Amino acid sequence: MDELRDLNTMPVPSELRNNVFVTTIDRFVSYLYNWGRKRSVWPMMFGLACCAIEMICAAASRFDIARFGSELMRPSPRQADLMIVSGTVTKKMVPQIVRLYNQMPEPKYVISMGACATGGGPFKEGYNVVSGIDKFIPVDVYVPGCPPRPEALLHGLLKLYEKIERQSVRAVPWYQRGESEAIPVPILGPDLIDPRRLPEIRARLAELRARQGASTETSS
Amino acid sequence: MTAPTKTKAAPLAELKGDLAVLKEKFGDAVQPAEYEGVVIANDVLLEAARFIRDELGYRYLSSVTAVDYIQEGYFEVVYHAYRLEGGGPLVFKARTPRDVATVPSLVSVWPGADFQEREAWDLMGIRFAGHPNLKRILLWEGFYGHPLRKDWKEPYYEEEHKPFSSRWPSGHHIRAEDRVFWHDNVQYPLDWDPDQAEDTSDELLYIGMGQFARAETGELVEPRSLRTERLVVNMGPQHPSTHGVFRMVVTLDGETIVRLEPVMGYLHRNHEKIGERNMYLQNMPYTDRLDYICSMSNNLGYAIAVEKLLGIRPPERAEYLRVIMAEFTRIVNHLWAIGFLLNDLGAFFTPALYAIEERELILDLFEEASGSRMMCNYMRFGGVAHDVSDDWIARAKELVYNRLPRAIEELDRYLTHNELIKARCQGVGVLPPDLAVAYSTAGPVLRASGIPYDVRRAEPYSIYDRFDFDVAVRYNGDVYDRYLIRIDEMWQSLRILRQALDQIPKGEIQAGKKQYMIRVPAGQAYGRVENPKGELGFYIVSDGSPNPYRYHIRAPSFINLTALNEMCKGHKVADVVVILGSIDIVLGEVDR
């Protein structure tokens, strides 16, 4: 490996400049690897709300997502590389979304399509609406709009390509030692409960109770 | 009853027509209500409902909803029943004090009240005594509180009504997360123990289904050598064929369906709560997002309901534009529905691609007129938002006279007599006419069962009374007829479109000035239109302020699902997908 690295800094004779392709194996492998997979990102067939209709239109003849190698919508998360969160994420639905995300094999990517998936959108105030899917799963590309036009979704896909292009085989999490951790599935209690926030919820509830106890004592 | 306050006017002085008959029959148990209809005492409600259905002939219960009159201290359940021959509604109401919150269930009289009563229990916390399956429907079992009660506050609660002072007029905005205690859209009751946090919402459901199966097998005790076991299977909410996030739990005997229970609410976006905080006009873009395939006709329904309260009519040109948009929407929807029905049958995506191609052309017209492909937000109270050019009309004519007839004919030619389609669709998911009415189904589902009921004819709105068209009707009530009726309706829509595009006059498109904040006189109105999926109704209670006091949506997809269990019983699992496709639901509207 070290010689290869030296090669990188070694001066190349000017007559050879256009003939010799100087790189490291790592870069070269990453390039090939990314080049291969970026044009065959298979999305999961997964629609949530109105944005899903525009996603279907993006897959239909006029916009034709097949030009970008992503026309194979897989009904099963096990075969999908990309989750397009296309629509309003509700509290009742978010446990299933997290579960589906956990079921996808790595490498996996998420596009948050539309205002709702990104931050709650027009329904943000609603009591059953999650203010953005990124509170639960990591998002790679956000596509703004309500709904985003199919072109916008395709643009988001191209942005994802750029992201994929820049990944290095060495650094990507799925080739590291150990297993990657699943995201804890949210629970539906009296309201939506994020298990990662349980300690905080416990502490704050205690604080609230103490505060209320104090106020009833003073009033009585 | 307490003295009328701000939200209420004095009761009607005298009752006319069928209401008078009702009063005569039940005496003091029937009292005139404010604005419209009568209030029926709870102890005679069931009897009165039967009388209304059988003697007075109001066989079709269109809408059941509840209103929280918090100042007066009672809930009011409002029923709108119609005659199948056409005409206006019979409005009757039941009242219950807020601390009692129980009224008799009408499911035994109109099974179509089933889901609507469950919704009222879920969101308003009113118990319906005698309801066979009173569970939460849109939220999950265990949710804290009943959100549509006026004293229930959502986590991101700011103020009672928009415009919120935090956003306007000074113009800067603090993120909701930064403002609230939990820094998130959640809240927990004080006495709740987070260590017990456990998701039990599904268990109840499965146990319910399982018990039922056991009870049924209990009845079937017959010594047989071959015992079959019942199986509870879950489909959805992530399933490629449920048209969104819809879920069904089915009890199977072998591969035959014994019972099916739809589970919904995975897209419950709180239209009604948000709508009651919004000003009237602010609700218009939200209606786009109900049935997101047919945003134009949703706009129309809402505009008509509010115009009823305002007592205005749009100018001629606007009326024509409305009809043109609504009928184009119908074609869009039916193309989409047929394309995806074929998808469900296994013709993966090819028919849908053909359907979507034509849809795109119509969407281009919508985009040019309104500025958006899907979420048009085009109608206004007393008019429409933008005018269209002569060129637009010319292109619309080109579509209506040439392109669309060809496309529909093509679909018809390839599909209608297709052997495979016939084999999979004929005789599947049959809904007999009497059940179709009893379950309050609407639109193509109702008409495919042999009931020629179409709001455009039964209670004409806008200018539909001027056009020459037929109400499409088919008689077998199976999946095949529900497919055929959509083809028929597209032809009728083209007929209407031809007349409208030829007759459209020049002129104004908005009555009066364009207004941002309208004041609607106090009152109650139920405005309904024949949406592509069925009767879409808006029940609006106004207390004279710039915001609706109650804003309820009678969603056709939601109520049509009441009959799903009936249609699926006895069929195979694979047929469920097709039957669901033939009802043509959109989850934005089912869950609202």
Ligand code: SF4
């Ligand atoms: S962003 Fe707009 S179009 Fe997309 S799901 Fe939300 S409301 Fe619907």
